[in-house]
Amino acid sequence: MDIKNLFFVLAISIGLTSGAYAQGEHEHGKAQVKVLAKSTKSWDGSTLPKYGQGQPEVQVLKITIPAGAKLPMHKHPVINAGYLMKGELEVTTEQGEKKTIKAGDALIEVTNKWHYGRNIGNEPAEIIVVYASTEGSPITVLK
Missing domain, CATH: 2.60.120.10 (Jelly Rolls)
Structure with missing residues (x-):
């Protein structure tokens, strides 16, 4: 994963890890989010x-x-x-x-x-x- 993609994943992860997105793997539009640590x-x-x-x-x-x-x-x-x-x-x-x-x-x-x-x-x-x-x-x- 290049640094540009890492920043995208970090930004999406930070934006989606509250409320319903707090645990596990999720889809949001076309992006998939997996919480690595919380x-x-x-x-x-x-x-x-x-x-x-x-x-x-x-x-x-x-x-x-x-x-x-x-x-x-x-x-x-x-x-x-x-x-x-x-x-x-x-x-x-x-x-x-x-x-x-x-x-x-x-x-x-x-x-x-x-x-x-x-x-x-x-x-x-x-x-x-x-x-x-x-x-x-x-x-x-x-x-």
């Missing part, structure tokens, strides 16, 4: 924090992690969620909690919790991550 909690069960005050800002990043690579310990002070398009990743918190995701999986990431990601597959992992923050806020802090 939660008030991150993958480790922690409740997501409230949004900060100020001008909202959304960033959409495509991150490619080489096979066998391990990212440094870091945390995200803002809410974010990802969709793994290709590969296999393992996310580990400083406390030892682990989550493995494979291509086609969505993940609501931990917020304000030290963790790292590692590509445990044999090919580069490609993940699209959406960060919801306020303008000027850092999205990642290295330990």
